[in-house]
């Protein structure tokens with residue numbers, strides 16, 4: 001009983017099944033590094049305000065470093081009686097330093113300690129994910145220079161709509177990931193507020209200096225209400241929600257490329273290293289990695305839901321339910337990290353099947369909207385132009401031909417505003433060249449945006 005750091009008031013040993021049920025060391029051991037860093041910041045503060053001596057501070061800091069090394073080398077055995085990473089590290093410290101080690105937990109509790117650890121961990125995780133997102137953006141931007149000649153059908157409802165530069169597709173993903181990075185940067189501001197010293201729920205009567213501890217740990221501010229601190233997992237929910245959106249974006253990309261790899265589309269070939277075969281059909285090269293990126297997005301989005309559900313009914317301050325937060329947090333992070341690590345190689349290695357794309361580019365009346373806009377430029381009201389082109393499309397369909405194959409007489413019979421220069425907007429390549437508004441898929445705007453991306457990344 002006395003073996004438990006909190007065992008003083010207990011007259012019965014904990015049921016081993018309860019120990020097994022309540023432990024978190026099996027999943028929070030990965031907080032060791034941030035737990036040690038947090039404790040070292042705390043010890044520095046305790047020494048500054050005179051709650052421990054400078055010698056005690058040094059002993060604590062160096063011993064914690066040693067414990068960190070031992071943990072990373074697998075020399076410390078996890079025991080479920082010691083519940084979590086915090087108690088393992090503290091008891092290792094006490095085993096080495098005796099009474100000096102017993103002073104470390106002065107002016108804090110595991111409640112602000114775990115919140116501090118998590119904030120330090122999430123802060124690092126944000127920086128890692130941000131760098132990985134930048135790698136993905138770079139992969140799209142880098143392949144763009146080689147893809148500038150390629151014009152693609154753009155789709156809405158998965159129906160051929162208007163032509164765009166293929167680079168417009170690549171930069172569309174860059175924009176999505178830019179918003180993801182922006183959201184992470186914003187989330188980081190709220191992560192970077194120190195919980196440390198809020199103690200169990202009410203703060204402390206000891207002369208601790210929370211601002212100093214925060215400074216030692218590179219936090220930008222100090223959380224102002226101790227009751228709020230130990231119940232606050234907003235920062236995790238925000239972070240995992242950001243990851244959820246990244247997952248959704250990756251899934252959209254994966255879905256699109258899975259379609260593009262089909263024989264039906266035939267736009268793209270994936271590098272063999274990122275596909276797998278079939279055990280029975282020798283010809284198959286399946287886009288399993290993309291399918292799993294799409295599939296694994298479910299875990300990440302579910303993790304955000306899990307965190308919302310975890311906190312929604314909790315009263316203020318700490319409740320043990322919160323221990324479950326780490327499971328969702330780590331799953332979401334590990335999953336997104338694994339997806340983002342593979343993505344740049346797939347983006348870089350995929351080969352556009354340009355001949356195949358070109359061969360079918362004139363199908364589906366991709367130039368119909370360009371023709372309508374030509375009519376508008378000739379003074380035809382938009383709705384009238386829409387109707388004229390709609391009728392011309394029907395004519396073409398009945399004759400299995402393209403708009404560009406109608407002769408001038410036929411076109412002028414449909415609308416007398418049509419002049420010989422109409423040929424300049426007919427055909428997908430002409431139609432894409434005509435796109436010029438800001439943010440559109442024509443060569444002018446796309447090249448401009450590509451240059452911006454090249455200098456930004």
Ligand code: ARG
Pocket residue numbers: 024028083084086110111114318320322323324
């Ligand atoms: N293992 C716990 C968790 O992750 C640490 C905090 C425990 N606090 C407590 N009052 N039992 O949430």
